[in-house]
Amino acid sequence: xxxxxxxxxxxxxRPYEPGEDMTGISVNKEDxxxxxxxxxxxxxxxxxxxYVAKQxxxxxxxxx
Numbered sequence: 001x002x003x004x005x006x007x008x009x010x011x012x013x014r015p016y017e018p019g020e021d022m023t024g025i026s027v028n029k030e031d032x033x034x035x036x037x038x039x040x041x042x043x044x045x046x047x048x049x050x051y052v053a054k055q056x057x058x059x060x061x062x063x064x
Contacts, residue, residue: 009043010064011040011061012040012041012043013038013039013040013041013052013057013061014038014039014041015036015037015038015039016033016034016035016036016037016038016039016051018033018034018035022051024047024049025039025049025050025051026049026050026051027050027051028051028053031051031053033051034053034054035054036054036057036058037051037052037053037054037057038051038052038054038057038061039051039052040052
């Protein structure tokens, strides 16, 4: 059964740069990196990085 959870902390991210090397950045098979997408970084492990799709970012995140 799914439950809703809210994060306790903030999520460090930076903008995706079109054409950048995505080696070491996880990208879901459903996503195609595009301008407006973001690269998220695990604050406890800088090598753990993943792409956040533009629409998901716009729907779920605000700058603090």
